[in-house]
Amino acid sequence: MVGANLKSETMKLMDKRSAMEAEMNAIIEQLCQPGGPGLSGNLVDSKGFPRADIDIPVVRAQRHRLAELKNDHQEITEKIDVNIQVLHSAKLTSTPKDSGVETNQNASVAGASASLQNLVLRDSSSANDVDMISSMPFAMVDEIADASPAAEDGLQLGDQIVKFGNVKAGDSLLQRLASEAQANQGHPVPVIIMRQGALLNLSLTPRTWQGRGLLGCHFRIM
Numbered sequence: 001m002v003g004a005n006l007k008s009e010t011m012k013l014m015d016k017r018s019a020m021e022a023e024m025n026a027i028i029e030q031l032c033q034p035g036g037p038g039l040s041g042n043l044v045d046s047k048g049f050p051r052a053d054i055d056i057p058v059v060r061a062q063r064h065r066l067a068e069l070k071n072d073h074q075e076i077t078e079k080i081d082v083n084i085q086v087l088h089s090a091k092l093t094s095t096p097k098d099s100g101v102e103t104n105q106n107a108s109v110a111g112a113s114a115s116l117q118n119l120v121l122r123d124s125s126s127a128n129d130v131d132m133i134s135s136m137p138f139a140m141v142d143e144i145a146d147a148s149p150a151a152e153d154g155l156q157l158g159d160q161i162v163k164f165g166n167v168k169a170g171d172s173l174l175q176r177l178a179s180e181a182q183a184n185q186g187h188p189v190p191v192i193i194m195r196q197g198a199l200l201n202l203s204l205t206p207r208t209w210q211g212r213g214l215l216g217c218h219f220r221i222m
Helices: 002-031 056-093 104-121 127-133 173-183
Strands: 139-144 160-164 189-195 198-204 217-221
Touching (some): 173 217
Antiparallel strands (some): 139 217, 189 198
């Protein structure tokens, strides 16, 4: 029963997290639409007056809500990770090696763990991506140029970066992202993104083009 209850709780947390991600993506789409203020753009014009082309109170409210959702998303992700570890640990220790018999309770725990693992795997194209499923995206595409390498390779405005080559999260992210792109100039870099609540695998090839940089996009650290 413990395993079944924990599995049920974790699946509810995953559903809640998916709803958060859908709301976050809806806000991002509104803020980052053409002519919009973006996630951190100025709300005043070049002369220091409030921009007349946007609803400033609404933009501020959306940005505030997005910040709240990011914090809540991180907390719920941590809870999911803990539950998954508990379920997997219970599966490994539930049955003595010499007994040859598994009790109903142990079977329930093992079944819950296996079912949950399948749930975690459902949006991933390979087992190597499993540890990224429950990870918080660390950066977001808030600018992308037309005809740029990033755009041509499938990256879109508002995409959230979960993994870029060997870069996952941590300190000095912008510097590490730039170094990763430079080190792989002319070579495809595997990238995991979150788009509209779903994880996608892309391959971006940093390369020179008529614009600035090797990708032609800007990442905002989340």
